[in-house]
Amino acid sequence: MAAKKRKTRVRKTDTSKWKDRDPDAKVTHPHMKLLIPSGCCPVKLEGNDRKSIRDWIIKLTKKKDDNTTYQASVYKYWVRDFYESYSQEFKDVGLIIDSIVTGDINKVSDIGA
Numbered sequence: 001m002a003a004k005k006r007k008t009r010v011r012k013t014d015t016s017k018w019k020d021r022d023p024d025a026k027v028t029h030p031h032m033k034l035l036i037p038s039g040c041c042p043v044k045l046e047g048n049d050r051k052s053i054r055d056w057i058i059k060l061t062k063k064k065d066d067n068t069t070y071q072a073s074v075y076k077y078w079v080r081d082f083y084e085s086y087s088q089e090f091k092d093v094g095l096i097i098d099s100i101v102t103g104d105i106n107k108v109s110d111i112g113a
Contacts, residue, residue, distance in 0.1 A: 028067075029067050030067070031068075032068055032069070033068075033069045033104065034064075035071055036073060037077055040081055041081045041082075044082075045079065048093050053093060053097065057097070057101065058111060060074075060075065061105055061111065062108060069104045069106045070104070071104055071105070072097055072101040075101060076093075076094050079097070099112070100112050
């Protein structure tokens with residue numbers, strides 16, 4: 001006669017250190033790099049000259065969260081709200097954005113001249 005196999009017991013963990021989280025603790029979110037945003041542009045683009053585009057980029061950068069870094073593709077994506085993607089104005093604005101936004105934008109001082 002074969003012996004019955006005994007079921008192993010599940011070990012209980014020590015739950016004495018499981019306490020409620022400190023309610024005064026500040027929740028921090030990880031820093032993220034945004035490539036393509038969602039939704040409509042929060043700031044209206046007034047014109048397609050260099051000064052208007054630079055002012056528009058500055059306003060958008062001021063509206064973003066502190067833990068977010070924008071790339072040039074973010075600004076180019078939002079240009080679609082104002083110009084058709086196949087139009088010459090869209091291409092011209094994209095070139096101006098490339099000359100202004102040369103790297104990652106974390107704060108307004110990162111924006112080129």
